[in-house]
Amino acid sequence: MANKPTTAQFKAQAQVFKALAHPGRLLMVDELSRGERCVCELAELVGSEMPTVSRHLAQLKHAGIVDDEKRGAQVFYRLVTPCVMNFFQCVASVREKSQR
Amino acid sequence: MANKPTTAQFKAQAQVFKALAHPGRLLMVDELSRGERCVCELAELVGSEMPTVSRHLAQLKHAGIVDDEKRGAQVFYRLVTPCVMNFFQCVASVREKSQR
DNA sequence: TAGGAAATTAGCCAAGTGGCTAAATCTGTC
DNA sequence: GACAGATTTAGCCACTTGGCTAATTTCCTA
Secondary structure: OOOOOOHHHHHHHHHHHHHHOOHHHHHHHHHHOOOOEEHHHHHHHHOOOHHHHHHHHHHHHHOOOEEEEEEOOEEEEEEOOOOHHHHHHHHHHHHHHHOO | OOOOOOHHHHHHHHHHHHHHOOHHHHHHHHHHOOOOEEHHHHHHHHOOOHHHHHHHHHHHHHOOOEEEEEEOOEEEEEEOOOOHHHHHHHHHHHHHHHOO
16 A cells, blocks of 8 residues: 555645645635635635636636536535645644744 | 544644645655655656755754755755554555546 | 626736755765 | 865846736536
């Protein structure tokens, strides 16, 4: 299981990390961990224009972190891989250590 | 435990993810999970020039993911937060889901 | 079917990233 | 102390990212 990943795998992994490497996107992921939300709700949450938020969500979707579903005039996004939430605790511990 | 993090916390978390959002740096972190390495070893591993690798390592250090120690003319880096390795499994599952 | 809201796409621009080479710094050795 | 090797820093350049506004698409409701 702990075999060396290939270059292509590292590249793909990096894409996932890159998708999470933005405060606004983290905020959205955190919000989506509590249930699905439409784009307009997330736009209000992060305080950016809707086109901006839409592109952030497209990034998260492309990375496979969220999925979307159109219902009527709205598009609802939901977290498809909740395990990303586990990251946050580890990241918090990283930050604690780095502050010493 | 699942309280809403603050904006500053999301920003700091994003920094950690950003440090991991690069194939070469992931490769280095993976290698360091098997023990400390000097800069020249890592440079050969990733196939980039030493200055480039040195800057990548500085990023990882700044994010609190690795630490360094000078011994003689060489600088050895080691993984300070092994929990980041747990990310990789989750990321792999993210990728599997996104490939359907 | 006309109007309006929700969302995406396109185009623009400022700022950041990542690679390189050259120069500077540090360490051990002769 | 000069030299050689290891590392970092500085400076340069191409490319990407992330924000905005404007335009386009889609869907619901009169």
